[in-house]
Amino acid sequence: MKAPPFEYHRPSSLDEALGLLAELDEAKILAGGQSLLPLMSLRLGRPEHVVDIGDLGILDSLVVEPDGSVRVGALVTHRQVETSAEVAAHAPLLHAAAPMIGHRPIRTRGTVCGSIAHADPAAEMPAVALACNAAITAVSSRAAREIAAADFFEGYLQTVIEPDEIVTRVQFGPWPRHRRGAVVEQSRRSGDYAIIGLACWLDIEDNTITDAALSFFGVSDTPIRVAEAEDVLRGQAPTQSTFSAAGRTAAGVLRPTSDIHASANYRRHLAAVLTERGLAKATAESGETR
Amino acid sequence: MSEPTVITMLINGAPATIEVEPRTSLADLIREELGLTGTHLGCEHGVCGACTILVDGEPVRSCLMLGVQADGKNITTIEGLADPISGEMHPIQKGMHEAHGFQCSFCAPGFLMSAVALLEDNPNPTRDQIREELGGNVCRCTGYKTILDGVEAAVSIKSGDNTSSTNLAAEVDR
Numbered sequence: 001m002k003a004p005p006f007e008y009h010r011p012s013s014l015d016e017a018l019g020l021l022a023e024l025d026e027a028k029i030l031a032g033g034q035s036l037l038p039l040m041s042l043r044l045g046r047p048e049h050v051v052d053i054g055d056l057g058i059l060d061s062l063v064v065e066p067d068g069s070v071r072v073g074a075l076v077t078h079r080q081v082e083t084s085a086e087v088a089a090h091a092p093l094l095h096a097a098a099p100m101i102g103h104r105p106i107r108t109r110g111t112v113c114g115s116i117a118h119a120d121p122a123a124e125m126p127a128v129a130l131a132c133n134a135a136i137t138a139v140s141s142r143a144a145r146e147i148a149a150a151d152f153f154e155g156y157l158q159t160v161i162e163p164d165e166i167v168t169r170v171q172f173g174p175w176p177r178h179r180r181g182a183v184v185e186q187s188r189r190s191g192d193y194a195i196i197g198l199a200c201w202l203d204i205e206d207n208t209i210t211d212a213a214l215s216f217f218g219v220s221d222t223p224i225r226v227a228e229a230e231d232v233l234r235g236q237a238p239t240q241s242t243f244s245a246a247g248r249t250a251a252g253v254l255r256p257t258s259d260i261h262a263s264a265n266y267r268r269h270l271a272a273v274l275t276e277r278g279l280a281k282a283t284a285e286s287g288e289t290r
Numbered sequence: 291m292s293e294p295t296v297i298t299m300l301i302n303g304a305p306a307t308i309e310v311e312p313r314t315s316l317a318d319l320i321r322e323e324l325g326l327t328g329t330h331l332g333c334e335h336g337v338c339g340a341c342t343i344l345v346d347g348e349p350v351r352s353c354l355m356l357g358v359q360a361d362g363k364n365i366t367t368i369e370g371l372a373d374p375i376s377g378e379m380h381p382i383q384k385g386m387h388e389a390h391g392f393q394c395s396f397c398a399p400g401f402l403m404s405a406v407a408l409l410e411d412n413p414n415p416t417r418d419q420i421r422e423e424l425g426g427n428v429c430r431c432t433g434y435k436t437i438l439d440g441v442e443a444a445v446s447i448k449s450g451d452n453t454s455s456t457n458l459a460a461e462v463d464r
């Protein structure tokens with residue numbers, strides 16, 4: 001259980017880091033190391049070069065912009081997000097998801113951007129980014145680009161990020177006043193990756209759902225929004241029976257697979273249960289009538 | 291570089307300058323190079339919690355940090371808990387002792403460091419909060435009850451309340 005040998009680089013500027021990534025073959029970015037280092041210990045990953053971005057102070061900011069959007073730099077940890085009152089106020093789904101990730105020592109080092117870049121389909125942060133259609137900024141020595149979360153995830157641990165790009169930040173747009181959200185999941189033990197989970201929100205005006213997001217994790221090779229079930233919610237009153245109908249639709253549309261943790265049928269069952277539970281939680285916490 | 295790098299850190303209050311190969315985990319550095327074998331290694335991929343230490347006061351898995359990443363950091367291991375001059379045990383050590391917290395104690399260093407981090411942030415946690423915070427540490431002997439008792443005993447000791455053994459008696463049914 002020891003990592004294979006590699007060359008270690010600790011650039012002190014973003015330009016230096018981008019230069020290294022452009023010129024080195026088989027290089028991996030090291031952020032919090034909470035996914036990369038276990039993979040290397042298990043010898044599932046054998047990068048020749050590890051580029052540690054830990055010294056790039058320019059990437060460590062967690063900022064609420066004047067318009068209420070929340071900018072999370074590449075070095076911001078799950079723990080910082082979990083303990084920030086500003087994040088709780090302006091990016092409630094991000095705040096709700098953070099404590100569900102592993103245990104505190106994992107969250108001390110693991111980063112939000114690292115989690116999104118890693119793109120584990122059972123992870124919380126990618127699904128939250130998708131629910132909020134967060135904007136992910138990737139920079140290389142060639143160019144900088146902004147990618148909508150909806151266009152970011154391609155498959156199991158696969159994203160549109162190129163080997164010479166660094167995700168420098170993820171930005172969550174302003175959270176509307178009438179929006180209510182929640183993150184719910186089912187896992188075998190607290191702190192484990194979810195068997196299945198849901199990041200969801202509802203926009204409710206005059207007791208009518210005007211817009212909705214249902215972003216599931218642990219049911220596909222990427223986090224996935226179920227448009228058919230979101231459609232069931234729009235235009236309806238936020239009641240238990242509306243939520244149940246959306247849950248049935250989600251369970252019918254999703255095509256989870258069976259694995260060692262759960263059968264496909266059980267996951268589909270949980271998709272319906274979590275839809276009801278998540279939407280009830282979102283509306284209950286806001287004091288909206290159900 | 292895959293050649294050794296020289297790093298400097300504070301380890302249990304004392305400065306250390308040491309050569310380390312990039313692939314060496316902080317846990318291996320602490321155990322094998324610094325000879326501080328109180329930090330235990332169980333799973334070596336972050337799941338068991340035995341190797342938990344404090345880095346700049348925050349709990350981390352020392353198996354999931356490279357030694358080179360400890361450059362410039364302030365590290366506390368289980369060896370750093372007792373008073374360095376008098377040798378008097380830390381309240382969490384006294385509490386575990388009083389409650390017979392452990393049996394084989396392989397997991398003890400990780401539990402103690404997690405508990406220290408908890409009590410730093412929250413000096414008076416509820417039983418549920420203790421349970422949640424220690425949820426990332428695995429013990430195969432005790433069934434956890436006596437470990438939770440030990441943290442509660444430490445809380446009483448820290449707050450100067452010496453009735454902790456009576457509290458324990460009252461908790462037998464929990």
Ligand SMILES: Cc1cc2nc3c(=O)[nH]c(=O)nc-3n(C[C@H](O)[C@H](O)[C@H](O)COP(=O)(O)OP(=O)(O)OC[C@H]3O[C@@H](n4cnc5c(N)ncnc54)[C@H](O)[C@@H]3O)c2cc1C
Pocket residue numbers: 028029030031032033034035036037038074100101102103106109110111112113114115117118122123124125161165166167168191192193194335336337354
């Ligand atoms: C015991 C344990 C339990 C866990 N439980 C959960 C859980 O319940 N839910 C969950 O979501 N996660 C869980 N994790 C993983 C954790 O969330 C990680 O923090 C996260 O997946 C990766 O973030 P990191 O900063 O540690 O990234 P690293 O491990 O440093 O990197 C992960 C991958 O992303 C790439 N990368 C990292 N940062 C960037 C960047 N800025 N730009 C481009 N590429 C980048 C790396 O090259 C690497 O391929 C767990 C981990 C452990 C060890």
